[in-house]
Each structure stands twice: as structure tokens, then as C-alpha cells.
Amino acid sequence: MANIREIAKIAGVSVTTVSRVLNNHPYVSDDKRDAVLRAMEETNYQRNINAVHLSKGVTFLIGVVIPFTNHPYFGLLVEGIATEAVKNNYKLVLIQTNYEEDREIEALKMLQHKQIDALIICSRICEWNIINEYASYGPIVLCEDSRGHNVSSTFIDHYKSFIKALEYLHSKGHKNIGYCIGRKSGANSKRRENAYKDFLEKINEKFDPNYIFYNCLKFEDGVQVVQQLMNMSNPPTALLITSDIVAAGILTYCKDQAIVIPDNLAIMGFDNQPIAKIMHITTLEIPLVKIGSKLFLQAIDPIKNSHEEIYVKLIERQTV
Amino acid sequence: MANIREIAKIAGVSVTTVSRVLNNHPYVSDDKRDAVLRAMEETNYQRNINAVHLSKGVTFLIGVVIPFTNHPYFGLLVEGIATEAVKNNYKLVLIQTNYEEDREIEALKMLQHKQIDALIICSRICEWNIINEYASYGPIVLCEDSRGHNVSSTFIDHYKSFIKALEYLHSKGHKNIGYCIGRKSGANSKRRENAYKDFLEKINEKFDPNYIFYNCLKFEDGVQVVQQLMNMSNPPTALLITSDIVAAGILTYCKDQAIVIPDNLAIMGFDNQPIAKIMHITTLEIPLVKIGSKLFLQAIDPIKNSHEEIYVKLIERQTV
Incomplete structure (x- = not known):
């Protein structure tokens, strides 16, 4: 591939002139500009855009x-x-x-x-x-x-949002509320955990670490959550699920297992994704x-x- | 930000020497290399990676x-x-x-x-x-x-895959088969349409353009497909759906509308995404x-x- 030195040589001008033409610099005579453009055409010159970015x-x-x-x-x-x-x-x-x-x-x-x-x-x-x-x-x-x-x-504000959701579930008569989340660490997960613990304290309920379900990221992760619930002696009566898609997975698998929603288990999603609307999932809308x-x-x-x-x-x- | 000319000046070496140090060139004395590295440290020199990429x-x-x-x-x-x-x-x-x-x-x-x-x-x-x-x-x-x-x-080979799926539906007794697809144009869409038409010819069925449903990309697109089906006087008895997620949307909305699957409508997806497994959707596995x-x-x-x-x-x- 031709470089600007070769272009300059073919056009019979200096490298500076070629550079000026490339950058639309005004002080170039029409003759020289034409010679450079002709040489560029002859050699099928391709400007290296990284060089342009570098200069700009x-x-x-x-x-x-x-x-x-x-x-x-x-x-x-x-x-x-x-x-x-x-x-x-x-x-x-x-x-x-x-x-x-x-x-x-x-x-x-x-x-x-x-x-x-x-x-x-x-x-x-x-x-x-x-x-x-x-x-x-x-x-x-x-x-x-x-x-x-x-x-x-x-x-x-994930703290405020979580409190809002928990208070709603509580107002519907739930005291044993669990939640599903993607990962244990991370700033947003910490804020939600704090909200959860503060809320439990406020309603005088004891914190049970088994009521938090981690690694809930995809539709299919709902299966393991329901399986865990089915093995608990005192399972939560309501679940706050930080992703509608996981909520949809839980809902689907619950139907499979003849768990009646919301009578046996209340489900609340997050995001208000289209799947939540079609599956009639109560949720907290986050305009992602x-x-x-x-x-x-x-x-x-x-x-x-x-x-x-x-x-x-x-x-x-x-x-x- | 310091450039290599300034580094050279501070280190008391030539620009070529700085360049050699940057590129780990062997022919640089230890003294000069040390001087360059010291100057780079002093000036907090940040190599512009675009320049490196440009040279490499x-x-x-x-x-x-x-x-x-x-x-x-x-x-x-x-x-x-x-x-x-x-x-x-x-x-x-x-x-x-x-x-x-x-x-x-x-x-x-x-x-x-x-x-x-x-x-x-x-x-x-x-x-x-x-x-x-x-x-x-x-x-x-x-x-x-x-x-x-x-x-x-x-x-x-979307032609072969489509024929395979259509033959399966036909072997289950379906003659009025429709299909759902993302877009009308595009090479893969054309191949599928050709397969569909060739198949209809083979089983002596007439082509009905209303049996093709376009713009089926997302879960929620299933709603319009079912609504269209419900308004047809002679709807297909089976649907081949080029995305499991759309198939899941159709299945969910059919349940809502009391359309029994597969008795009223057979559904076949594509991809074998996790949602197909959980919702028991018959599908063609594509290892995406x-x-x-x-x-x-x-x-x-x-x-x-x-x-x-x-x-x-x-x-x-x-x-x-």
C-alpha cells in the first residue's frame, strides 16, 4: 500500500504538501493539489484511519x-x-x-x-x-x-426501590419474603441486601440467609430456585426477583410443579420487560x-x- | 503529555534510541536504556496505543x-x-x-x-x-x-433444515403449515421461502402468502401472530417458528386465549434455547x-x- 512519501514522490511535491492536501489545509496551489489527488488515485491510496485518529x-x-x-x-x-x-x-x-x-x-x-x-x-x-x-x-x-x-x-437508587417493593409485598400480607439476585458482591447487590435487612428489622422479622437466592440471571435459573423452595421446611410466601426473565422462569416452572401463583407463592419481578407484561407478572418498572x-x-x-x-x-x- | 521527542531531549539521546527502547530493540546500551526509562517515568509518559497499532x-x-x-x-x-x-x-x-x-x-x-x-x-x-x-x-x-x-x-443449510422441520410436521399429520420469520428479505429468509414452496409443491398443497408471518423477532411478537391466526377462516394447524423465543411467546399467549397446544395448533421452534426446554417446546437445535x-x-x-x-x-x- 502506498504511503504519503510515495505519493509525494509520484506527484513531485513535498511530503508536507501531501499532508496538507489530506488535511484540507488551505495553502496548497490547485496544481499541486491535483497532482497529489492524481497520485493517490493512481496508487489506490488508502488512508490509515488510525493515523487520522492519532492526529485528531x-x-x-x-x-x-x-x-x-x-x-x-x-x-x-x-x-x-x-x-x-x-x-x-x-x-x-x-x-x-x-x-x-x-x-x-x-x-x-x-x-x-x-x-x-x-x-x-x-x-x-x-x-x-x-x-x-x-x-x-x-x-x-x-x-x-x-x-x-x-x-x-x-x-x-436500589435501596429505595427494594424498600418500595418489600413494603408492597408486606402490605399484601407477606412476612416471609425472600429475594433472588444475580451475584452476591457488587455495589448494587450490597445496597439491596442492606435494604432487605433494614426492612426485616423494621417489621421485626429475623434474617434467614436461605431466603436469599444467588446466581439468578437467566430464565432457566428459575428452575433451581423453585427446587430449593420445594425442599425448604419454611419457604418464603413471596419472592422479590431482580429480573423479570428469572421471574418468568420461576412462574413457568411453578406451573409445571402445580404451585399456584400467587396463592402458594407471590412473585414480583424487576424491570418490566415485555415478558412480564405477557405473563402478567407484577413488577417494578426500570426504564433500562x-x-x-x-x-x-x-x-x-x-x-x-x-x-x-x-x-x-x-x-x-x-x-x- | 510527553511525546518521544521530549523523552529523547530529557534523556539526552536520539529519538531513534527512544523508539528502540519502546520496541525492545536489542542494540541499545544499558546506560541509554536506563536514561530513557527514567525520563519516561519522570514525565509519566503514556504510550499512545494507536501509534503502536499503527506501526504494527x-x-x-x-x-x-x-x-x-x-x-x-x-x-x-x-x-x-x-x-x-x-x-x-x-x-x-x-x-x-x-x-x-x-x-x-x-x-x-x-x-x-x-x-x-x-x-x-x-x-x-x-x-x-x-x-x-x-x-x-x-x-x-x-x-x-x-x-x-x-x-x-x-x-x-437453512434450506435443508426447513425441509427437515416441514417433513416432521407433515409426518405428524399436518398439511396446513405456516411459518414465522424475522424479515422478508435476506439470504437465509429467501432460502427458507424456497424450501417452503418446494415442500408445498411436493405434498400438492397450494401456497398461501397469509401463512407466512413476518417481523417475528421477540417474545412479545407472538401476540400478533396468535391474533392474526384467530382472525383467519382457515388458519394453519401447525407453525414452524424460526426462533424459540417467539415460539414461547405464541405458546404463552395461546394458553391465555385457551388455544390448546398441540391439539388446536402445533408449534415447532428453532435454536433449542433454554426457554424451549423449560416450556417443553419441540424445536430444531442450532448450536448458536x-x-x-x-x-x-x-x-x-x-x-x-x-x-x-x-x-x-x-x-x-x-x-x-
Whole structure:
């Protein structure tokens, strides 16, 4: 492939002139410009876009850190991010972490090394001191309450949302309430656990660690939850499930096992995904696509350190 | 940020020497190497990775063209691609096309401009002459039978698979068979339509365009299919549905409307996604994650023009 030195030689001009033509610099005579363009055509010159980005300092790439690529919660967030990226002529670099810290650090290094213009972290693993250190290299946007840090964020208050859901179940006569969640660690999981414990204290119920079901991420994870419930001597009468898709799996498997919903078990989902509507699942609406869209706009916004809280809404259907 | 000229000045060496140290070139004295490393430390020098990629000609980025980010079929393909990318220390640039040709061309241009090392097209829009033109710039891998073109591919023979499914439904006594599909255009859709028409001819049934249901992509799309069926005077007695998730939506909404499966309507899915197992949906297993994994390995394989056919498997459950 021809480089600009060869173009210069063929056109009989200096390398500087070629560079000026490429960058639309005004001080080039028409003759020289024509000679350069002719030489470029002759040699089928392809400009290396990385060289262009290098000189301009932008890549039009935004990094997106997600734990898994194929999960409805992150799927909806990425849908919102991607829709806005398409509109703004950006492309996304997907960094799948499997919740391994090293992979998140790799993503932060892409920001440091200017391979991406900004980084959106959908679910954080690294401690704040690490995030704050890399935030000096470029915009970082998070999907959790990040006020007080050198980043932007769009977030749900998971403590408040959890209390809201628990109070609703309690108002329907439930005291033995359990919950299903994706992972044990992580800032959002901790907030929910705190809300759960505070709520139990308030209603004078004892905390039972068996009432928390971890690793609930997919439809098929509902099967193990129901199997565990069936083996408990004193199972919860209501379940708060942090993903509608898992709630749908639980509901489907309960029907299989002749467990009547909501009489034997009340089920409350999270997100208000389309599956919740069709299966009549009572849920807490979280506008994930809208959140994704806002995360993207914060990533390309020159104003740093903006924070927006998104509110959830209770959707009453037939499973509580 | 310091550049290598400044490093050279501080270290009292030539720019060439700095460059040699950065590239681990052997012919640098220990003294000079130490001086350069000290200067880099002093100035907190950050190497611009784009410059490194520029000199090495690799980016460790693979482009992935998908029509939508949040769809279970492409979700599983991307899961396979991403898993293999993580293992091989590559990252993915996601290009969402919404089935717009311009966006696919943008992705092809990323390959031309060396922004990515290879391009995987999960669902093609552009005509072959365009794809073949860009294939001269770098590896392109497709998820459809691409033998005879300057690319690699891992594919299902959708004609054969469709015939297999239709023959199974026919063997169960169905003659009025309809099908649900994502989009009307596209190579795979055409192959399926041809298989459908050839099959009808073989069993001496007349083709009825109303028996094809388009825009069936998501769980909730099942609702409109069932509503259309309920308004038909002579509805199909069996449906072949090219996505388990749509089949699950149809099944769920049928139960709502007291349509008994399989007595009133036989349902056959595609993919064998987890939801098909839990909802006992008869389906044709397509190992999408495995296909995704193979697509990625073909993208980084120096051997071009490899083609692999993946075979489907009939999974009998309770909906036919």
C-alpha cells in the first residue's frame, strides 16, 4: 500500500504538501493539489484511519463494560446505548468481564491509551480508587450512584426501590419474603441486601440467609430456585426477583410443579420487560433502554460529573 | 503529555534510541536504556496505543455486524464470539445495522481503514459484489453459506433444515403449515421461502402468502401472530417458528386465549434455547454459541476461505 512519501514522490511535491492536501489545509496551489489527488488515485491510496485518529485524538469508539453479553438486563442497557451510538455515528467496543477485575482494568487501559473516547461501565468490579485514577484519562460513566466521584452516572437508587417493593409485598400480607439476585458482591447487590435487612428489622422479622437466592440471571435459573423452595421446611410466601426473565422462569416452572401463583407463592419481578407484561407478572418498572441512552449521552458530553437518578414505578398485575 | 521527542531531549539521546527502547530493540546500551526509562517515568509518559497499532498493523479489535443488539438469536452468536475473543485477548467492536445497508458499509470501511483486524457479519445486507470488494482489505467471516466467495463462513443449510422441520410436521399429520420469520428479505429468509414452496409443491398443497408471518423477532411478537391466526377462516394447524423465543411467546399467549397446544395448533421452534426446554417446546437445535465461537476463530485464522457447515438436530418435546 502506498504511503504519503510515495505519493509525494509520484506527484513531485513535498511530503508536507501531501499532508496538507489530506488535511484540507488551505495553502496548497490547485496544481499541486491535483497532482497529489492524481497520485493517490493512481496508487489506490488508502488512508490509515488510525493515523487520522492519532492526529485528531478521537476514535469515535465508546467502550462498554458488561459482565455478560447475552443477558436481558444488560441487553436492554446496551440496546439504549447502541441506539444512541448509531444516531451519533459512534461505534461501541464491547468489553465482557465475566466479573473479572483484570478485564475491567483492561477496559480502563483502553481509555488511558486513547483507543476509545470514553468508557461506560454497566456493572463495576474495581474499587473506587482505581476508577478515579483512570478517570483522569477520559470520561467514565457508570450505572450506579457515583456522586462524589470524578465520573458521570445515571442510576437507580436500589435501596429505595427494594424498600418500595418489600413494603408492597408486606402490605399484601407477606412476612416471609425472600429475594433472588444475580451475584452476591457488587455495589448494587450490597445496597439491596442492606435494604432487605433494614426492612426485616423494621417489621421485626429475623434474617434467614436461605431466603436469599444467588446466581439468578437467566430464565432457566428459575428452575433451581423453585427446587430449593420445594425442599425448604419454611419457604418464603413471596419472592422479590431482580429480573423479570428469572421471574418468568420461576412462574413457568411453578406451573409445571402445580404451585399456584400467587396463592402458594407471590412473585414480583424487576424491570418490566415485555415478558412480564405477557405473563402478567407484577413488577417494578426500570426504564433500562432509557438509562442506556442517557449513559451514552453522558459519555460524549463535554460536561463531566453529571449525575441523574431514574425512578422506578410499581406495575401491579396478577402474581402478587 | 510527553511525546518521544521530549523523552529523547530529557534523556539526552536520539529519538531513534527512544523508539528502540519502546520496541525492545536489542542494540541499545544499558546506560541509554536506563536514561530513557527514567525520563519516561519522570514525565509519566503514556504510550499512545494507536501509534503502536499503527506501526504494527494490528488492533486486536474484531468488528461484529449485527442487525440488533438485544435479540436472543444474535445474543447467543455474540456470546460465542465474545467468549472466544476474551480467551484470545481480542475486543469486539459492535456495529448495529438495524438492517440498513449504509451501516454495514461503514463496518466494511472500518476494515478497509485498519480500525479492526477482521469483520464478522452475522446477518448480511450488502450484495456479494460489495462484500467481495472489501474482502481484499482483510478477513471477512459470514454466518451463511459463502462458498465461492473471498471470505470464510460457518453456516447452517437453512434450506435443508426447513425441509427437515416441514417433513416432521407433515409426518405428524399436518398439511396446513405456516411459518414465522424475522424479515422478508435476506439470504437465509429467501432460502427458507424456497424450501417452503418446494415442500408445498411436493405434498400438492397450494401456497398461501397469509401463512407466512413476518417481523417475528421477540417474545412479545407472538401476540400478533396468535391474533392474526384467530382472525383467519382457515388458519394453519401447525407453525414452524424460526426462533424459540417467539415460539414461547405464541405458546404463552395461546394458553391465555385457551388455544390448546398441540391439539388446536402445533408449534415447532428453532435454536433449542433454554426457554424451549423449560416450556417443553419441540424445536430444531442450532448450536448458536458454537457457531459464534467458530466465526471468531475463522476471523483470526490466517487461513482464508474456510467454510464449515453446522448440522441441526430435531428435539421432540410436547408442542407438536
